[in-house]
Amino acid sequence: MRIHFKTSYENDIRLFPDWWSFLVYAVLVAGAVILPWLLDDFFLGEVTNVLIWAIAGLGLMLLTGQTGQASLGHAAFLAIGCYSCIILMENGLPFLLAFPLAGVITGVFGTLFAIPAVRLHGIYLAIATIALSVLADDIIVLLEPWTDGVSGKFAPMITIFGLEIERWTTPDRFYWLVLAVTILCTLAYRNLLRAPLGRAFAAVRDSEVSATAMGVHIAFTKAAAFGLSCAITGLAGALMGFYAGAFNNETFSIVISISLLMMIVIGGLGSIHGAFFGAIVIAFLPQALSMATDTIGGMIGGGNVAIPGLETGVFGAILILFILFEPMGIYGRWLKIRTWFELFPFARKDMFKRQKSYLKTERLR
Amino acid sequence: MDVLQLLVSGLANGCVYGLIALGFVLIYKATEAVNFAQGDLMMLGAFVTLGLTNAEYMDLPFWIAAPLAIGLMALIGYLLDLVILRHLFGQSQTAVVILTIAMGFVLRFVAGAIWGHEPQTLQSPLSQGDFQVAGVVLGMADLAVIVVTVLLTIFLYQFFQRTKLGLAMQAASQNQMAAYYMGIPVKRVQGLIWGLSGAVAAVAGILFASKGAIDPNAGLLGIKAFAAAVIGGFGSLPGALAGGLIVGVIEPFASRYLAAGYSQVAPYALLLFVLVFRPHGLFSQVRTKKV
Amino acid sequence: MSLLEINNATLKFGGVVAVNDLSFSVEEGEVYAIVGPNGAGKSTVFNLISRFYEPFSGQIAFDGQNLLDRRADAVADLGIARTFQNIELFDHATVLQNLLVGRHRHRRTNMIEEMLFTPRVRREEHKHREAVERVIDFLDLQPYRNKMIAGLPYGVRKVVELGRALSSDPRLLLLDEPASGLSVEETQDMRWWIDDIRKQMGITVLMVEHDMGLVSGVSDRVLALADGAKLAEGAPAEVQSDPAVIAAYLGTGAV
Structure with missing residues (x-):
């Protein structure tokens, strides 16, 4: 077990608690950078997909895990990010300008949505965001002059300083681009958590009354969380557009919204790791399932069988199992296993036992 | 007359939304949780009835199949609580929301695996014949929906206001620990309410399937019913029905008088509008917390 | 000029009068305690100062500034920090x-x-x-x-809440039942801390407390409330021996 002797305030502030964890993350990032030389194009594409989902997950995690505002409508913000980035590029803006601007635009939309939404709690917020997600689909169709409605749009080629980046022809460059965005978003997220605003988010999540008494402006803090969350989600949306190549009003459906929320719950609410773990599950589940059905189909001689609804059904079942047996998600399980090894042989079985809790009405706020 | 016809068909649709919304409100009143799988329970209820009564399946007479299906769905509701939801006892609303969404996914998959993904119609005596009153055509199914919904709402309302069990259910939702101390078996009460809402879902499913075809994705109707429950304000049974009727009536009028594309938007736009001005619904019960 | 001045504050919930035409002031550097039976409106006074409740009428001023002009989250900016009865x-x-x-x-x-x-x-x-x-x-x-x-x-949480309020470097500290639920030793610690907060840090303390031992041990002045109105005000010993206060606590007819 590693013991941290704290000798200065920096010990609590810096990104990595000790040299060991710095080393671990350095190796991880180095491994991620050289990945295109290790994997073939198909798997590199899959890893790219994981990273894009992880960025979207980070966005939602900031809102749901950190600030306690569950959103079932984040696909709408993915769509805003995607459409605004590509429409800006079609109007002649270079990617390096259009991409961050897409994040800003989505953030502004998120803040605008938050202005009425910050008054909503729990289920009411969930419902308002569901409505937003359903509306997004129809609104994209209604805005056909800009969005080309049901026929959809194609993502243009990305050019950065003359370097051409495209999902199919240069998957390695596209991967590095996504990796860079992922690292930047993760760093910004981490920085927020060790600064006053990040703590204000947690304060709003856990007790609005005492946050107010400590001088935290609840509405402003929630709106900031919405804005930031949507900005990050918008970036992920733009990348999703480039990854898919073509998209229309049905690409960012309510199922995507729901999957995104389920993903961060499976990964572990309230942790950066959770967004990544969840993204791995959501991106590789379809592959794993199709491999499984192929194998079973091969064994019983039925060939390749497609079972509609299988993915969401299995995903739902996994989620139910997690909520029942590991509410802290994959990250929570990982922490337990790590602690068990660190304390070996002193870990006790009831160390992580949940306290019995009783629910009081939430009709009183 | 045209307006009247729109109004009547809107009311009948609204009653189906209202019935699903009743299921939401039941569970919300008693457990303070929101069952996002209510629409899928309704879908399952319809398919169970269809499986019992349709000629290509078990071919039971409708009037035997329907009560049987309602009983089965009550059992399924109770079991869902016993096996899954009870483990979440005392956890936050958001956890239950996510859990029930996942349950909906699983139910949809199960129904698709058993009954296939093609739309099917329920062979029900309710789907035959229609009345003509003063130039307005009223289907048998529409009439049945309206009558059953009104009766069920009155029955459930009385149940919560008058009976000891109903009051115990409300008490259990307000403060679980205090309810325990007063001798209310909170967990069993929670199981009963899930059974009850399973039965209500079955009724809604039977009536919905009598009005038209049903497929595993019919549960997505729950989202609209959800809008209805919110507009009415969670926690109020008559409110749920009122919300259902509002949504049901808006739809046909919107598709008649608004440009194409805007009509689907109408119920959700109304929902957002209500939430902006009455964040807890039209018949809100939320007060400020005491510190 | 006093640090905190409350003048003729009245608050009604529906038909119930929670605070009735209440006036008192807290001087800089003192420990001022509010006592009274349950439901006397003690915590309500705190919630008025924190701006969680809007008074029906009356004025509340802190260091000469009108508190009623401020939002609840802007109260902390003036240097008012608080703890809660049921730890938040x-x-x-x-x-x-x-x-x-x-x-x-x-x-x-x-x-x-x-x-x-x-x-x-x-x-x-x-x-x-x-x-x-x-x-x-x-x-x-x-x-x-x-x-x-x-x-x-529980005991540690109580201290953490006190710590959170102190971290904001307040000028006025509102303590809502700091000793409720604490053991005898913990109450003793709390007493020393309140003494030190006043003497070493120079922070003015306004507290609601039931434990009369703690109240008479640390406070300079005591206000007794009943049904939202002032019963008595003065040094701890005076208030404790006031016949009206004894009647309110023990019921009329006793003494």
Whole structure:
């Protein structure tokens, strides 16, 4: 077990608690950078997909895990990010300008949505965001002059300083681009958590009354969380557009919204790791399932069988199992296993036992 | 007359939304949780009835199949609580929301695996014949929906206001620990309410399937019913029905008088509008917390 | 001029009068206690000062500034910090993070700077942490520094809440039943802390408390409330021997 002797305030502030964890993350990032030389194009594409989902997950995690505002409508913000980035590029803006601007635009939309939404709690917020997600689909169709409605749009080629980046022809460059965005978003997220605003988010999540008494402006803090969350989600949306190549009003459906929320719950609410773990599950589940059905189909001689609804059904079942047996998600399980090894042989079985809790009405706020 | 016809068909649709919304409100009143799988329970209820009564399946007479299906769905509701939801006892609303969404996914998959993904119609005596009153055509199914919904709402309302069990259910939702101390078996009460809402879902499913075809994705109707429950304000049974009727009536009028594309938007736009001005619904019960 | 002045404050919930034409003032540097039977409106007075409730009529001023002009979250900016009767901590955060939220009124950096974690943010963080570590030392919270609130015993939570209020460097500290639920030893500690808060830190304390031992031990003046109105005010011994106060506590007819 590693013991941290704290000798200065920096010990609590810096990104990595000790040299060991710095080393671990350095190796991880180095491994991620050289990945295109290790994997073939198909798997590199899959890893790219994981990273894009992880960025979207980070966005939602900031809102749901950190600030306690569950959103079932984040696909709408993915769509805003995607459409605004590509429409800006079609109007002649270079990617390096259009991409961050897409994040800003989505953030502004998120803040605008938050202005009425910050008054909503729990289920009411969930419902308002569901409505937003359903509306997004129809609104994209209604805005056909800009969005080309049901026929959809194609993502243009990305050019950065003359370097051409495209999902199919240069998957390695596209991967590095996504990796860079992922690292930047993760760093910004981490920085927020060790600064006053990040703590204000947690304060709003856990007790609005005492946050107010400590001088935290609840509405402003929630709106900031919405804005930031949507900005990050918008970036992920733009990348999703480039990854898919073509998209229309049905690409960012309510199922995507729901999957995104389920993903961060499976990964572990309230942790950066959770967004990544969840993204791995959501991106590789379809592959794993199709491999499984192929194998079973091969064994019983039925060939390749497609079972509609299988993915969401299995995903739902996994989620139910997690909520029942590991509410802290994959990250929570990982922490337990790590602690068990660190304390070996002193870990006790009831160390992580949940306290019995009783629910009081939430009709009183 | 045209307006009247729109109004009547809107009311009948609204009653189906209202019935699903009743299921939401039941569970919300008693457990303070929101069952996002209510629409899928309704879908399952319809398919169970269809499986019992349709000629290509078990071919039971409708009037035997329907009560049987309602009983089965009550059992399924109770079991869902016993096996899954009870483990979440005392956890936050958001956890239950996510859990029930996942349950909906699983139910949809199960129904698709058993009954296939093609739309099917329920062979029900309710789907035959229609009345003509003063130039307005009223289907048998529409009439049945309206009558059953009104009766069920009155029955459930009385149940919560008058009976000891109903009051115990409300008490259990307000403060679980205090309810325990007063001798209310909170967990069993929670199981009963899930059974009850399973039965209500079955009724809604039977009536919905009598009005038209049903497929595993019919549960997505729950989202609209959800809008209805919110507009009415969670926690109020008559409110749920009122919300259902509002949504049901808006739809046909919107598709008649608004440009194409805007009509689907109408119920959700109304929902957002209500939430902006009455964040807890039209018949809100939320007060400020005491510190 | 007094530090806190409440003039003719009245608050009604529906038909119930929770605070009835109440006036009192707290001088800079004193410990002022409010006592009274349950439902006398003691916590309501705190919630009026915190701006959680809007008074029906009357004025509340802090250091000459009208508190009623301010939003609830702007009260802390003036240097008013408080604790709650039924502890309201941030359960899923560590003790250190809870105390750091107490520093929120001293936040000088904006969202963009914090996302980039500029040198200025770092310098500010150092200041916040220095202030918080002083509070941790003062209240002996070192063993719990990095523990989650959710796993802490009641007595410790009570102290953490006091610490969170102190971290904001307040001028006026509102303590809502600081000793309720504490053991005899813990109450003794609380008494010493309140003494030190006043004497060493020079913070004015306004507290609601049932434990008369603690009240008479630390407070300079006591206000007795019943049914939202003033029964008696004065030195602890005077108030305790006031016939009206004894009647309110024991019921009329006794004495």
